[in-house]
Amino acid sequence: MLENLFVGVADWLRSLLGGLGTPVEINEAIVMLVKLVAILVFILLNAAWLVYMERKVAAYMQARIGPNRVGPKGLLQPFADVGKLICKEIVIPRKADIVVFLLAPVLIFVPTVMVFAVIPFGKNMAAIDMNIGVFYLLAITSLSTLFLWMGGWASNSKYSLIGSMRVVAQMVSYELPLVLGLLGVIMIVGSLRMSDIIAAQEHVWFIFTQPIAFLIYFTAAVAETNRCPFDLVEGESEIISGPYTEYAGMAFAMFFMAEYANIMVICAMATIMFLGGWHAPFGLDFIPSWIWFFLKMYALIFIVMQLRWTYPRIRVDQLMGFGWKVLVPLALANIFITGVGMKIYQAIGW
């Protein structure tokens, strides 16, 4: 019952609509729309509560208590914050390029939302199971560079400009090890379809066969989302807040939420590619697949948060050096080893 909860809801909706006598195409469109809205609501709620989670994790790591006033245990704090941010004026700097300035926070959410279309949250729970799912995801996530850059450029402030320069340098540099890291897994599976990759991990997760790839991917992914220790883009002690410096109110909140949604994306991706997606470990199948997926995803998010509240920030030249001199060669070596290993396995005849 729980296992097929969401699939069941979709089927129920279909049969309900079928009883109304409307054409099948319209019914399917409505089901699709419901799916989309559900995912959107899920992303937004999740992003809001991830902010809460971040604050709680930070608080407990720093011998504090964290938000605890709004709602039970402060659980409604994110909504109070969003309410406040919506009410605030969006201050537009006098010399800003207004159109681009306002477009950037709107568009920043687009790639994030698009990406969720291909993520399988559980057995048969992907909105679209695309045959180039991984490629699609990587291609779409790269887009967010552009929007951050737009925000920084249009602000017409020096701090924003420095920040957005860093965005471009960092995201482009870390895209490469990110993709190369994933390549090891894709070589083994021989498919870019998410469901194939998850199916291939039914017995052994790829984190065990591709541990280096996992580390490379995870490091590069943390850098991609501009999280500490790679949060140079924001670098509050150096360049105030980077591209977001001039943003206020909801415009800022959009960037902020997009960051958390992106963390969700990278952790979901790591779960799919390396942690067996929605497969249950140790044969614990009685727990529904989507619960397993979220457990793994939130465990990774927790690690990302701990990283942030433990490490200092790396410097910009060290960041580039680490990306190009360590991660890229390591990823290439991993691909080479994987290729050789596959050939040997084939020769043995496994």
Add this chain to the structure above:
Amino acid sequence: MLRTQEYFLNFGPQHPSTHGVFQIILTLDGERIVKAEPVCGYLHRGIEKLAESRTYTQVIPYTDRMDYLAAMLQNLGYVQAVEKLMGIEVPERAEYLRIISGELSRLASHLLATGVYALDIGAFTGFLICFRERERVMDLLEELTGSRMTLSYARIGGVADDAPEGWLDKVKQLMDAMPDYIAEYNGLITGNEIFQARTKFVGQLKPETAINYSLSGPVLRASGVNYDLRKVRPYGIYDRFDFEVPLGENGDCFDRFYCRVREMQQSVRIIQQAIEQIKEVGGPVQAKVPKVLKPPKGDVYHEIESAKGIIGYYVVSDGSNKPYRVHVRRPSFINLGYLDEMLRGYLIADVVAILGSIDIVLGEVDC
């Protein structure tokens, strides 16, 4: 035709990591610094001038407002200068209380410097972990003096009041726990790979340069110059305590930071010894001084080792009940003298690292 161009960046006065209202006008080539022009004075209150229209005792609260992070040490410098001028003998017990509260102040200041430096480098947790203990130090100081930051505890000829009952035990408790806490800071901040990569060999300062620019305090000692006034020219009763002077080797940001961490350990040692020794010392905490203080005509210069460096008070008396002139040698201000040359060639991120490692407090820079 594409060409590159240098540009200016106003770093401060409203910037999260200038530790107050300090401004540096940076000339940048990309992210690299070509020239740095420090601008101070945003917090200038004219303390030296104000002192001229106050009686000698009334000047004490003004000294608090300079280095408000280690207020007791500021009090102490001024008070000892006036005592020197008037030839007042301070009772034994008062001397010990001055040492304890002074070293507690130093501890508070260094805890803040350590934590804030972690924050400058980007580790927020280090900041709050250091504040956890700083809070306890502040509580102790509050219990002793009634105030957390601006203590005004020292008086000419002694201290304001004796320690409340049980206070010394509380101090001892914290001091016994302190080494473990410092080990925790070392684990969280000092030992961190990224932290070391960010700070080692950044903003190196040669011993000769440090001496030529009259730098003092941990900034000087990190360059390997063994010059701590508490050892070189012991004032008060510092000659009775056994402690070491931590030195650095490379004179880089890391050494300056680590010097402070090790100085905290030494402060703890001093306080522990002082608590042991004060048990046998009773008596008053205030010498017999006239109600109206009228030091003889003349001038005096007295300097002590404050948390930021050597703080010197120059007091001129014209025989009246108000000082004719008070001038303060403020270590934070003088330590900034070499900032421009130190910053050149480094990246924006290093500005924060270097400025943080000098550990300035704007109340003292601008006076």
